[in-house]
Amino acid sequence: MKNIYSLIIIVLGTMIFLSGCRHDDGRAGDYYYRTDMHDQPSYKPQQSPRDPVEGTVPVTGYVMEIEDSAMANRLQNPIGQNPENAELSRRLYNIHCGVCHGAGGKGDGTVTPVFQTPPDITTGRFPDVTDGYLYWVIRDGIGIMPSYYEHIKSDERWLIVNHIRSLQGE
Ligand code: HEC
Structure with a gap:
């Protein structure tokens, strides 16, 4: 017992x-x-997916670095200025740029009394800069102007460039 x-x-x-x-x-x-x-190579529920292999290109396409203005100047504007997209271009410009640059691009937006006054982008050297250069400024920012890389899609940047061109023509 x-x-x-x-x-x-x-x-x-x-x-x-x-x-x-x-x-x-x-x-x-x-x-x-x-x-x-239990201990096997298959993926478990809630486990993060494998890292993509090196050199993988996203389905949305590869985003190219724009290293300098010479490279920006070589970019071709794929969206022409036309009456159908003019209204959308104007709205996009007013939403994203007008607050600083002013609706007419003269650098007199509503925040300018408390923020550094931006240049008048309708005159001076700006009518002569390339569309690619303006696209680059929007995408990557310049000086104290912030980058709109995350906020404005590529085709919308070109539309905004088109609207700057029409402001310069006025
Ligand atoms: C928060 C205010 C602000 C907003 C919003 C803004 N900008 Fe600017 N922008 C500036 C300032 C300030 C400068 C001058 C930057 C400097 O020289 O340091 C500038 C400069 C520029 C220039 C001149 C670049 C050069 O070669 O000197 C262009 C072109 C321009 N902005 C376009 C745009 C466009 C297009 C948008 C909208 C997508 C936009 N900006 C939105 C403040 C702004």
Whole structure:
């Protein structure tokens, strides 16, 4: 009878000891004597996906670095100025640029009393800069003007460039 108690104590003791065992990945608790089905290369629920292989191109296309104005000047405006997109171009300009540059592009937007006055982009050297240059300024910002890389899509930047051209023509 005494031996039976000793045996129970040993079995219980071993179970308690094993319940504290940890797996290689740090999980505590249940002790599995075989883990080969669990530890396998397949992806677990909630696990983040694999990193893409080096050189992978996103489905939305590759975003090119524009390193300097010479490179910007080589960009071709793929969206021509036309009466159909003129209204959209004007609205995009007013939403994103007008607050500083003014609706007419003269640098007299509503925030200018408390912010550095931007240049008049309808005169001076601006009629002579390329569309690519204006696109680059919108995309990457210049001086203290912020970049609109995240906020304005590529085709919308070209539409805004078109609207600056029409302001310069006025
Ligand atoms: C927060 C105010 C602000 C907004 C919004 C803003 N700009 Fe500017 N922009 C400036 C300031 C200030 C400068 C002068 C930057 C400098 O020289 O440091 C400038 C400069 C420029 C220039 C002249 C670049 C050169 O070669 O000197 C162009 C072109 C221009 N902005 C276009 C735009 C367009 C297009 C938008 C809208 C997508 C826009 N800006 C939105 C403040 C703004």
